[in-house]
Amino acid sequence: MKAIRAIAFDLDGTLVDSAGGVANALNAALADATLAPFDVATVRGWIGDGPDALIARALRASDLPELRVAGLMGRVRRGFDAATLEAPFAHCSIFEGIEALLEDLAPSLPLAVVTNKPTVLARAVLEGAGLLHRFSSVHGADMATQRKPSPWLIEQAARALAAKPADMLMVGDASTDMQAALAAGCKGAWAAWGYGQPASGPAAVCWHLDTPADLIALLTSARAQCH
Numbered sequence: 001m002k003a004i005r006a007i008a009f010d011l012d013g014t015l016v017d018s019a020g021g022v023a024n025a026l027n028a029a030l031a032d033a034t035l036a037p038f039d040v041a042t043v044r045g046w047i048g049d050g051p052d053a054l055i056a057r058a059l060r061a062s063d064l065p066e067l068r069v070a071g072l073m074g075r076v077r078r079g080f081d082a083a084t085l086e087a088p089f090a091h092c093s094i095f096e097g098i099e100a101l102l103e104d105l106a107p108s109l110p111l112a113v114v115t116n117k118p119t120v121l122a123r124a125v126l127e128g129a130g131l132l133h134r135f136s137s138v139h140g141a142d143m144a145t146q147r148k149p150s151p152w153l154i155e156q157a158a159r160a161l162a163a164k165p166a167d168m169l170m171v172g173d174a175s176t177d178m179q180a181a182l183a184a185g186c187k188g189a190w191a192a193w194g195y196g197q198p199a200s201g202p203a204a205v206c207w208h209l210d211t212p213a214d215l216i217a218l219l220t221s222a223r224a225q226c227h
């Protein structure tokens, strides 16, 4: 197998179980707009495409007319960002096995975060989790066009890590993570412990990870074939 020279990790649902924190920030922003809250299970299903998509889903689920949805987007987004930055890791936890995985990988491979969260929010959550120091760079979707499944963020991470996308592995829980990996020409490892579904159709998934420890086992296994 061609050696993997750098790894990009998705954030929400892969490194951090953030659904409780995202729900909390969303509900604070909705309350400010005198709208009703949603439970964590519902919000978990809306995570993965960034806060604007999350907020649009919540406003549509609040049975508001499209015009009102468009009118409230900016206000709810500002409230969401403020609530997130006020307590970035509240109601969140690190998935079991992630800290040990990063400790194992960090000395030998450059690591990056590639997330549909805007960079400032992603860095705050990682800082709150005590994980920021493990990563050489953090690549968040600061514009809609950068969002996975676009390869844009993975390509940016490859440049930052001085690696070719073909020599990289993207670890993520969403089908969009695997589609972005495919589009960037990098390998994909799907994290089964997160919020998403594996990609259907032509996929870059070379490894299915039941736990973070599976990644270490596969990277060190001579039998691990991928592409």
Ligand SMILES: O=C(O)COP(=O)(O)O
Pocket (backbone or CB within 6 Å): 010, 011, 012, 013, 046, 047, 048, 049, 050, 051, 054, 114, 115, 116, 117, 118, 174
């Ligand atoms: O939806 C988000 O805010 C970010 O999601 P991601 O970290 O899974 O890309």
